[in-house]
Amino acid sequence: MPSQFALTAAYACHRSDESIIHVAGIHVLHRHPFTPFDESPPAVSVSFSAMPIPEEILPQIIGENFRHRLGAFPIEITNWLPRDAETDLTIALKKKLLASRHDEVVGFNSGGEAVAQEAALLVSQWSGVKLTSTGINALVEASLLVADDLAVLQPVNSLDGSEKLLLTAAVVCCPSRWSLAEKMGHDMLAVHAPVAKYAEHVGAAVDNYFQRITVEKPVWRSNWIIQDHPALFQPVIPQGPLLENPQDLWIRMERQTLRRLPETGGVLFTIRGFQQPLPEYLSRSKDIASNLRTLLERLPDDVAQYKSVYHYRPNILQWINQFC
Numbered sequence: 001m002p003s004q005f006a007l008t009a010a011y012a013c014h015r016s017d018e019s020i021i022h023v024a025g026i027h028v029l030h031r032h033p034f035t036p037f038d039e040s041p042p043a044v045s046v047s048f049s050a051m052p053i054p055e056e057i058l059p060q061i062i063g064e065n066f067r068h069r070l071g072a073f074p075i076e077i078t079n080w081l082p083r084d085a086e087t088d089l090t091i092a093l094k095k096k097l098l099a100s101r102h103d104e105v106v107g108f109n110s111g112g113e114a115v116a117q118e119a120a121l122l123v124s125q126w127s128g129v130k131l132t133s134t135g136i137n138a139l140v141e142a143s144l145l146v147a148d149d150l151a152v153l154q155p156v157n158s159l160d161g162s163e164k165l166l167l168t169a170a171v172v173c174c175p176s177r178w179s180l181a182e183k184m185g186h187d188m189l190a191v192h193a194p195v196a197k198y199a200e201h202v203g204a205a206v207d208n209y210f211q212r213i214t215v216e217k218p219v220w221r222s223n224w225i226i227q228d229h230p231a232l233f234q235p236v237i238p239q240g241p242l243l244e245n246p247q248d249l250w251i252r253m254e255r256q257t258l259r260r261l262p263e264t265g266g267v268l269f270t271i272r273g274f275q276q277p278l279p280e281y282l283s284r285s286k287d288i289a290s291n292l293r294t295l296l297e298r299l300p301d302d303v304a305q306y307k308s309v310y311h312y313r314p315n316i317l318q319w320i321n322q323f324c
């Protein structure tokens, strides 16, 4: 007999929004990525169908065992922050969040005016739109020109004389279960503290790599997780599993880019979130399905826990074979 929780979830998904019931803390169960995790979706969202996640960022099998990797590849400036079928929906979500939840999506530490401004300028040059404001306001303005979230790292000399890059200015409207306020002012190791095996596998490599990122050669990388809620805006981890059946799950990926700022020496990190219902993703091809099966089988339990898939993995691995 499914738990009261699952019953409530199933009920909520299939009735008009006034019958949606809050479950599991503050998550409202819906299937619309462009509605915040704790809000009810508009009636029109019933006809929403997710754009397939771009082929070029899909996860690949590398080596024999699981390992977090830098996984950074060069990109042509012409392909830095491309538009697609969900760009306008994402920008509309940003506009709504900036108007109603500004302090949850904008982070700024004083002294970061110059790096924020320089990062904003790069995005405005890319979009061909002139900015009208300065500092963090310029970054907010620039964030509405592209679908990507913008996070700016500022170089700071630490007591031991080495240079550290600290998160100093950001407009993040699509956090994948992390809170921007908790990350502000931190270096990469601290930002990634909740990520199982990050420090062990790539901590030092990321810090060294950042010293080598150039203005001329931006790079991209991607990541993937399984999620039981499609909302792009999710700054909170739910108290427990939100769903029962693997077919109701989503796969979420981020296309991230890193670019050095010429004047301040800072780094602009951009994050673009995509999500697709898991059955639709697996139906794309047998290779895509068997790749994900292998990736899931190889995940150490602590990383599976971090990627929100530990609870669902046994059911998914049984269910996924029909797609492979």
Ligand code: HEM
Pocket (backbone or CB within 6 Å): 068, 069, 070, 071, 072, 151, 167, 176, 177, 178, 179, 183, 191, 192, 194, 195, 198, 202, 206, 209, 221, 222, 223, 224, 225, 269, 307
């Ligand atoms: C080459 C550089 C980087 C690597 C290899 C890396 C790696 C990772 C990995 C492995 C995760 C866990 C998600 C996953 O399973 O993929 C993650 C999460 C995250 N990364 Fe990075 N990352 C990089 C750069 C950055 C930068 C520049 C930022 C700037 C803010 C950042 C912010 C975050 C945040 C906020 C999370 C979520 C942490 C949490 O759940 O609390 N990452 N990253």
